[in-house]
Amino acid sequence: MLRRPAAAARRSQCSMSHAPKDILTRGQERGSHGRQQDEGVLVIRTIAMPADTNPSGDIFGGWLMSQMDLAAGNMAGRVSQGRCATVSVEALQFLRPVKVGDEVTLYATLRKVGRTSMRIHVDAWGRPRYSDKAAKVTDADFVFVALDEEGNARPVFDT
Ligand SMILES: CC(=O)SCCNC(=O)CCNC(=O)[C@H](O)C(C)(C)COP(=O)(O)OP(=O)(O)OC[C@H]1O[C@@H](n2cnc3c(N)ncnc32)[C@H](O)[C@@H]1OP(=O)(O)O
Numbered sequence: 001m002l003r004r005p006a007a008a009a010r011r012s013q014c015s016m017s018h019a020p021k022d023i024l025t026r027g028q029e030r031g032s033h034g035r036q037q038d039e040g041v042l043v044i045r046t047i048a049m050p051a052d053t054n055p056s057g058d059i060f061g062g063w064l065m066s067q068m069d070l071a072a073g074n075m076a077g078r079v080s081q082g083r084c085a086t087v088s089v090e091a092l093q094f095l096r097p098v099k100v101g102d103e104v105t106l107y108a109t110l111r112k113v114g115r116t117s118m119r120i121h122v123d124a125w126g127r128p129r130y131s132d133k134a135a136k137v138t139d140a141d142f143v144f145v146a147l148d149e150e151g152n153a154r155p156v157f158d159t
Helices: 003-017 023-031 061-080
Strands: 040-047 084-094 103-113 117-127 135-146
Touching (some): 023 061, 023 103, 040 061, 040 117, 061 117, 061 135
Antiparallel strands (some): 040 103, 103 117, 117 135
């Protein structure tokens, strides 16, 4: 009987000292599964191959966009813990060309969590195969919506 008030007091102290986390922080915790670096969470590292080139021998912008979509989708899936779809891609910039053999690294950063949507910034960096100097080649903001089994928007967080 004496234990109950003490336990209740402990719970009350606990809830006073730890304010509920905002949904962006909760999402970032779920999404930071890779190596966190200044550019974001390292989600994908791959090599640009001859099959991904245009007739001039440069890497297709569409290949890079699909890698960025995969990277953002990977984070969106982890954050919302389920199926997601891209609804928009904003401010996409191609800053430098990517050449065959370049190492391409995709970093994702969760910028915003709405009710059903997540805004994820993706930076792509390229490193020439025999160089130790990497440079940012592309960046963009992706908006993903969490989907239920019927393909309708669902809340990112259940509670
Ligand atoms: C066509 C393709 O195959 S593209 C590749 C894959 N993508 C797809 O298939 C997605 C196709 N689109 C869809 O199925 C629908 O748009 C859905 C299910 C994703 C959303 O449909 P709706 O129920 O009409 O969405 P609704 O208008 O309520 O918006 C849902 C959320 O997305 C946001 N949103 C919708 N469109 C955009 C947009 N263009 N830019 C930014 N945010 C957007 C809304 O603000 C809302 O966010 P919130 O809940 O966090 O406030």
